[in-house]
Amino acid sequence: MSSTETPTRPPTGADRARPSRSGKPQGQWKVDGSTPLNSNEEVKAADNGLNVRERIEQVYAPGGFDSIPDDDLHGRFRWWGLYTQRKPGIDGGRTAQLEPHELEDRFFMMRVRTDGAALGPTALRTLGGISTEFARSTADVSDRENIQYHWVRIEDVPEIWERLAEVGLETTTACGDTPRGFLGSPVAGIAADEIIDPTPVISEITHRYLGDPELANLPRKFKTAITGHPSQDVVHEINDISLVGVVHPELGPGYDLWVGGALSTSPRLAERLGAFVREDQAADVWHGVVQIFRDYGFRRLRNKARLKFLLAAWGPERFREVLETEYLGYALADGPAPGPPTGRGDHVGVHRQKDGRNYVGASTTVGRVGGSMLTDLADLVESVGADAVRLTPFQSLVVLGVPAERTDELVAGLEGLGLRVKPGFLRRSTMACTGLEFCKLAIVDTKDTTERTLDELEDRLTDLEPLLEEPISLHVNGCPNSCARIQTADIGLKGQIITTEAGDQVPGFQVHLGGSLAAPGLEEPQLGRTLRGHKVAARDLSDYVERLLRSFLDSRAPGETFAAWAHRAEDEELR
Structure with a gap:
């Protein structure tokens, strides 16, 4: 099939899906057929998003920003890692009031996927040179192991692609309704305590399937994480598919299969399918899961189109059955769950490699x-x-x-x-999304606000460092979409415009407390507790975090983690 064709999926396998409460078709290709049910699906059906690259190189780069039609600019460009960025000077209170074309600038955010790759000096210099020459020296490390640039002009995109290709990097399906960049263990192949090196699996999947036109029209984005390290260092609980290194008592090292994790406004932790995946099966299993999502995922409503909603409707047992019978053609062995994480997955500090280097x-x-x-x-x-x-x-x-x-x-x-x-204990585990500076969805500034807060608190909280056994994670997000994983942080902050006691409308945050993923000493991952009715103005963020941490140290039980304390504490202790 050519990349310009949209696969037609005859309505089969209707027994695999439960009817919606409304009785309306949900856009599941193998149940309802492939007729588009909304404008986004119509755009994807009209032309495969991968095809826009040729137009960018041949038409839009020579013709400039004004030559780009709407369906490509606001749709298919994402298939090549490009979004228009926010126009400077538009405050967060107007985000929901303006149309996309009123919010956007004539410049782009460009996302470069690394897929767990090791970036040598030449690649680092290439990334740095692109930033300096084409992106006004901007470059951010995202929590998806991507590099994100801003201020990119359409005229420069082909040259940037050429430079990236020379060092084995690309922006293919870095955004859009596609398999996005993979999270791979940062210490793959080198850690002395590694269970299995995921590098061959990631390489095989990307070689076989990255840029595959058959996988370029998914219901929504699809996120992947693969690790063989016992620290479980790829936040596997919040990805659409994760392969986590384990040792089968008979089959040896391989992977435990997780599916259906995602955050945003309806967070859901992934579930184990109880299946053991051998290394030689991993690429086929990944392909099977993404095809299930393509064929059975809900497409009618975009806010219900992630894989987590299909898993919630089917359950893990049915999901595994469909994977094995319809897509793999064989049964997977039952396998063990991962053990408790052996360390913090950020790998901060100096560690010995298996070859004696560090x-x-x-x-x-x-x-x-x-x-x-x-x-x-x-x-x-x-x-x-x-x-x-x-x-x-x-x-x-x-x-x-x-x-x-x-x-x-x-x-x-x-x-x-x-x-x-x-x-320090706070800086180590602090993250912030792009925020108001460049993101069209953002309501508040994140990066400058967070950086200022860290600087202030490091001066104020020197007395707390010896009292804390573990770092405190602070995640700051500029809107409800949780790009900075607010529901999985000790302190998660969701940006919004709030009303102060004096009646002023100011940038601020809703507070989530006690979220956590894989970590030493944690029995189960858990989503954070929303502190109902409590909002914090951005200008008061340092005061709030200091007050919260001192309250924790004053009232915690011996050995109690911040997450455990936050879930049991009274509201007044958390305000």
């Missing part, structure tokens, strides 16, 4: 790196004889293959760049 994890500040930092990082990695850098799902990075005798030199160099190998 890997060194360092925190960014809210993901900001920039062109000069990336270039200087490339020089540093090369100068100490290290191998490469991987990004993490925590807006941080890990330097790989550091000679033991040069590790102190590397650490000093990283600190000099503003990359903290020994960050």
